[in-house]
Amino acid sequence: MHIRLLGPVGIAGGGELRTVAGERRTTVLAVLALAHGEVVSTDRLIDAVWGADPPATAQNTLQQHVSYLRRALGDAGTIAARPPGYVLTVAGGGDPTDAARADRLIRATADTDDPRERVRLLREAVALWHGRPLAGAAGLDDDAERLHTVWLRAQVALAEDRLLLGEHAAVVAGLGRLAADHPVDERLHGLLMLAQYRSGRPDAALGTARRLRETLGADLGLDPGPRVRDLEAAIRRRDPALDVDSAPAAAPGPVPAQLPLAVRGLRGRAGELAALGELAAAPGPVVAAITGPPGVGKTSLAVHWAQAAAGRYPDGQLYVDLRGFDPRGAATDPAEALRGFLGALNGPEALPDEPDELAARFRVSVAGRRVLVVLDNARDAEQVRPLLPESGRSMTLITSRTSLTPPGARPLALDLLGPAEARDLLAGRLGPDRVAAEPDAADEIIARCARLPLALAVAAAQVATRPGVSLAEQAAQLRDAAGRLDALDGGDPATDVQAVFSWSYRALSPAAARLFRLLGLHPGPDLTAPGAASLAGEPLTRTQSRLRALLHANLLAEPVPGRYALHDLLKAYAIRRSHTEDTGEDRRAAVHRVLDHHLHTAHAAALLIDPGRRPLDPPASVAGLTVPRLGDPVRALAWFEANYRVLTAAVRLAADEGFDVHAWQLPWTMTTYLDWRGHRPELIAAQTAALAVMQRIGEVPGRAGAHREIGRTLHRLGRAAEAAEHLAESVRLYATLGDGIGEARARYSAGMLASAAGRPDAARAEFGATLALAEAAGDLLWQGRTLTALSWAWVHSGDLDRALRLGDRAQALLQRAGDRHGEAFAWSTNAGIHHRRGDYEAATRAHRQAIRLMHDFGDRASHAGMLAELGDTRLAAGDPPGAADAWRRALHLYEQLGDPAADEIRRRLAAPPV
The missing domain is CATH 3.40.50.300 (P-loop containing nucleotide triphosphate hydrolases)
Structure with a gap:
């Protein structure tokens, strides 16, 4: 079996070609097949199928397309999920695609001097094309054109070799068709002229030259090149040399050999x-x-x-x-x-x-x-x-x-070396034994040199020329970021890393150079164009032009579309240039702008994904900001997914530079996302750092909120005693402030802690106090969420009828409040009640409604828990296949989160059907 790409896309095997139903599925198959066994990211596949504006359901639909293709290929293992996407591997040996087979045949022609063998190989290759490549797939025009160009070049090479074999008359018709399809291709027309002349048709050859000259002049304003002109002149004078070779023989001359010496022991690549x-x-x-x-x-x-x-x-x-x-x-x-x-x-x-x-x-x-x-x-x-x-x-x-x-x-x-390639380079310069003797120091040198070959070569040379210096000493010398560039001075401009960078830097315009310097101040691993615009304090369109200039100069990378990054050494160089050329006020203003950009964007995103959160009062934004409009929860969640590491670094930068409000408000913006994605240790670390800042500046409301977030997260991590202390402090602070809704939320979390600990009476007491505070404030959302929790507390007390009534009330209130996330939990609670009453079909319907609502939010932890409970219900209903399907979906999410609950789901899946 192999995949056909050189014509209509399909699956060839057993003497037949099977097409794939649907343009999008065909596109997915074509993209995977073109990758030749390499992993294709889900982002690349989604971009190929839907372009720049994919639907919110693109990820799930892509999974469905992959499932269909696995069935069509007849082997589920043919397309394997491999982060960050999928890889297609065609079993059975041989070429996985007709394009790969054609490529192998064409490459084989370089290994023989026999024109007859080359003709055989090329004929076999061109016969594999059956029409326009990649027909039936969408959005792959560049790949289709590339495959068409391969075909055209193979046809030309085939004609050249057939002319060498004297098949002049036989190639005229084919070359004529190719020349008509490519009317300005001088090489094709030259071959056609030669074939016509050798076939006894010199007038036809001159007519071909005339038509080419007319077309080039009309379409491009050009005359034919010297090869065609020389050939035309030779035909006019009936040059005998044309009867022997395809062109007048070049006069013999010297054979130049100008290549410099190769680098000793090139590693990697x-x-x-x-x-x-x-x-x-x-x-x-x-x-x-x-x-x-x-x-x-x-x-x-x-x-x-x-x-x-x-x-x-x-x-x-x-x-x-x-x-x-x-x-x-x-x-x-x-x-x-x-x-x-x-x-x-x-x-x-x-x-x-x-x-x-x-x-x-x-x-x-x-x-x-x-x-x-x-x-x-x-x-x-x-x-x-x-x-x-x-x-x-x-x-x-x-x-x-x-x-x-x-x-x-x-x-x-060329990109930076991979970790293994970088280690291999060090071993090649210093000897494998020396690198193996100090593996940690070697890894640190590699990291400090940013896996840049020049930097690694200089660092290795410094060690090699000083036998008494250990790798650990060299790593220590590189550890100081400010002095790292000085430590990588190889002694002349060609091996001084800083000097090499400067040659590219000096070629920049002043505006692009300023942006490069300021990019060194950005805290995170990468940033977007709006982030760069805010950093520079310039309009977005102008900044995008500067970014393109830096990309063109290769002083900036775009690791994924729309996100820009400097590797560590370039970042150190940018910071050094900034300290040389920019004032301290300029640098602080740039840091202020970029922190404002992240805070205001993250604050808006947090309220979009969780409307139940109380807004902060961020500081008024400074001039020069570009804040993207995220628009809906799906885009907001995607923004957090792409930027949460940047936000974590921004928190550290704010604390280091004395931007105290940013240092505690940025962690607040990240809380919901970190919770939903299961990044709970990071959530606790960020909020703990924020607490220290707020304690110092006397920010009491923020402290109360941070204690609540830390407490509820510690509860989820099973650290109940610590959780209780933080929640008690949160209740106390909110009560001192007279903040009823804040106290209600803290008491709600305390009630959840009591419920999980098997203390239903204490839980009901906390939830009752929470409900009273929410009703006094007229807060429908927290009334609904509290009724959901109170309903579950009555489940633990055995009063299922009361629990169901409370659950129904909760659903109604949460629908009125527009809290779909809270409504999902209300449905899930009712599902649990129906399950305990033995009404498994009602429980299943409620579970599925909860899962449908939760899916839209990207709250993976809650989504996984609801799927696991659906599996339990389907098993109780006598539907083991349905149970297994739900558990497998839950397991997939738990594995993404690294949640230990995955072990229990694996145990359930491994248990024999009941």
């Missing part, structure tokens, strides 16, 4: 090296643009691969350092580089002065040759465009700090 090898095997001229931040090892990778592959390019290897980011500003002129290339290729000769004529001479010189060109440290596409060969067998490697993509170039973005 196996995937990137393999990608370059695959590109090199493709038919047609190949251009690869290796991009990445300064110090990431672009030149090392390019030169290492080029040295290893030099034997595949017998007509020469050319190299030039274009010095695009030279600190002296002396970038290499393309004309200068061309003169060097032409001298290496052709020896001493008179050269034209005009850059365009030099570029034309270069293209003629490499035509028909198999040449490797390395264009190192390019500034931009304009600098490299004249240096790109047009030969069908050439390979060009470009390295650049910017996201440089000349026409036709395949991008290869």
